[in-house]
Amino acid sequence: MLVLLLALLLGTVCCIPRGADPKKANLYTGSQFHCGDGSQSFPMEYVNDDYCDCNDGSDEPGTAACSNGSFYCVNKHFKGQLISSSRVDDGICDCCDGSDEMGGQCSNNCKELGTHTAEAAKKIRREQAIGFQTRLAYVTDGKTAKARRDQDISVFATEEETLRAELEERQAYKEQVEGPAKEAKETAKAALEKVEAEKREAGKEKNRAAAELELGRIDKDNNGEISADELLDYGKSEDSLLPYEEVAEMVEGGEIETATIVDMIQTQIQNKREEQERFDAEEKKKEEKRAKKPRLRDIVPTPAPDENSDEELWGEDGKIIEKAPLDEFDVDLDDLGDSEDDYEEMEDEEEDESQDPAPIRNTVEYDPETQKLIEVFNEAESLYNEAKSRHDGAKRQLEDVQKLSNLDFGSDEEFFVLKGQCFELRDDQYKYKLCPFDRSDQDGTNIGKWDSWEKGADGVNKYNVMMYTKGNSCWQGPQRSTRVDAMCGPENQIMSASEPAKCEYAYVFATPAACTKVQDEDEIHDEL
Numbered sequence: 101m102l103v104l105l106l107a108l109l110l111g112t113v114c115c116i117p118r119g120a121d122p123k124k125a126n127l128y129t130g131s132q133f134h135c136g137d138g139s140q141s142f143p144m145e146y147v148n149d150d151y152c153d154c155n156d157g158s159d160e161p162g163t164a165a166c167s168n169g170s171f172y173c174v175n176k177h178f179k180g181q182l183i184s185s186s187r188v189d190d191g192i193c194d195c196c197d198g199s200d201e202m203g204g205q206c207s208n209n210c211k212e213l214g215t216h217t218a219e220a221a222k223k224i225r226r227e228q229a230i231g232f233q234t235r236l237a238y239v240t241d242g243k244t245a246k247a248r249r250d251q252d253i254s255v256f257a258t259e260e261e262t263l264r265a266e267l268e269e270r271q272a273y274k275e276q277v278e279g280p281a282k283e284a285k286e287t288a289k290a291a292l293e294k295v296e297a298e299k300r301e302a303g304k305e306k307n308r309a310a311a312e313l314e315l316g317r318i319d320k321d322n323n324g325e326i327s328a329d330e331l332l333d334y335g336k337s338e339d340s341l342l343p344y345e346e347v348a349e350m351v352e353g354g355e356i357e358t359a360t361i362v363d364m365i366q367t368q369i370q371n372k373r374e375e376q377e378r379f380d381a382e383e384k385k386k387e388e389k390r391a392k393k394p395r396l397r398d399i400v401p402t403p404a405p406d407e408n409s410d411e412e413l414w415g416e417d418g419k420i421i422e423k424a425p426l427d428e429f430d431v432d433l434d435d436l437g438d439s440e441d442d443y444e445e446m447e448d449e450e451e452d453e454s455q456d457p458a459p460i461r462n463t464v465e466y467d468p469e470t471q472k473l474i475e476v477f478n479e480a481e482s483l484y485n486e487a488k489s490r491h492d493g494a495k496r497q498l499e500d501v502q503k504l505s506n507l508d509f510g511s512d513e514e515f516f517v518l519k520g521q522c523f524e525l526r527d528d529q530y531k532y533k534l535c536p537f538d539r540s541d542q543d544g545t546n547i548g549k550w551d552s553w554e555k556g557a558d559g560v561n562k563y564n565v566m567m568y569t570k571g572n573s574c575w576q577g578p579q580r581s582t583r584v585d586a587m588c589g590p591e592n593q594i595m596s597a598s599e600p601a602k603c604e605y606a607y608v609f610a611t612p613a614a615c616t617k618v619q620d621e622d623e624i625h626d627e628l
């Protein structure tokens with residue numbers, strides 16, 4: 101036993117049979133051999149006699165006699181290795197020390213292999229050591245960022261609260277002044293509409309009087325009746341208000357009614373007026389556009405004009421009020437007090453209307469009292485809007501930092517630095533991209549959004565596998581997902597990308613964040 105132990109320590113197998121596993125050296129001591137499974141015993145000479153006696157093949161470690169036996173390659177300077185005994189003396193060199201073949205048929209290349217493997221292992225260790233150093237920096241950065249986030253959250257939350265209080269206050273004030281302004285506006289609008297309706301009526305009357313006057317021109321002999329000849333003559337005259345065809349039709353029909361003629365003339369006068377108004381309105385609009393002063397204006401249908409219509413407008417109390425310069429009109433009549441959306445809608449409407457030549461519009465002014473209420477409201481609204489936009493900004497800022505804070509960047513915040521970065525790998529077919537804590541994609545197709553950490557094969561480390569799920573749907577397959585196995589590496593890099601099952605992707609991702617402290621150099625040597 102002592103000899104055997106000594107042999108093991110010296111790395112030799114001087115006293116155990118060829119191909120025997122040093123771990124089972126005790127089987128081959130004494131004069132009797134006991135099969136490894138304890139089933140039978142034989143004299144020691146039965147060992148390696150090229151005849152298989154034990155069911156477990158343990159009596160023939162150094163021959164190919166047992167189909168289930170194993171041969172131990174000592175492989176000094178490299179790693180001992182068990183191979184199937186069927187590979188013994190088959191003319192192929194399996195062990196690096198060549199011991200599986202008789203008579204020095206194979207060269208011993210264990211030393212080179214050992215040196216090469218040791219160097220490769222050393223390189224990996226070195227890279228892991230570098231990775232671990234980087235991880236330490238990641239941890240520092242991650243922890244600093246976390247502390248900053250925590251601080252930001254408390255600052256932003258206080259700020260958001262202050263701004264919310266201010267917003268609520270301004271909203272209450274806006275609501276308070278909105279009612280009176282709206283009411284005053286409506287009253288003013290109703291009064292204006294009333295005045296305008298009256299003006300329209302008056303306009304009609306004027307048209308009628310003008311038509312009666314025109315009748316005098318037709319009735320040349322002034323006998324109070326319109327004859328067919330008088331009517332036809334009038335129709336032919338250059339300044340006739342009636343088209344000749346209509347006049348001729350009337351004469352032909354034999355019904356020359358004075359009232360009908362007055363109506364016809366009145367209609368013509370009215371049409372002409374309206375045409376002129378439309379033209380004027382168009383011109384005015386063009387002028388405004390040219391002046392490039394786009395403003396929201398109160399708009400109402402234009403009343404029938406009278407001589408003063410261009411110069412005068414009427415206040416709520418029916419008093420004429422001075423027409424103010426255009427710049428003063430920036431009041432929104434119907435949509436008083438509502439959101440920016442309404443403002444945009446109104447502007448859109450204005451835009452649409454500019455395509456349409458028909459409508460006649462006019463600006464509206466209010467009496468000073470109403471104007472004052474509107475101004476108070478407008479001021480309250482703009483203060484509210486300004487507070488709202490500040491509060492919205494603070495809220496967004498708080499939500500953003502909270503969202504970031506809810507992400508799990510590892511036990512020591514070591515994965516934090518990966519947030520906001522993306523890594524790519526191109527294989528023969530696709531370009532894969534991983535943006536940690538965000539998403540994974542294949543040629544731009546979403547193959548998973550950040551979901552959670554999962555334990556890796558060791559079942560212990562909580563931060564081994566990143567799961568990205570709920571990607572784009574896959575035809576006749578599951579919704580796309582990516583599993584990312586994080587391994588230690590000196591830098592961040594997708595090492596491989598594959599699709600083990602349809603639309604289920606797998607990356608191996610090297611990152612310093614996954615590195616742990618490397619065993620010291622001496623241990624590396626001991627292992628080899």
Ligand code: MAN
Pocket residue numbers: 542545574575577599602603
């Ligand atoms: C595309 C790729 C593949 C996927 C098939 C499924 O070709 O996204 O990875 O397997 O779609 O139809």
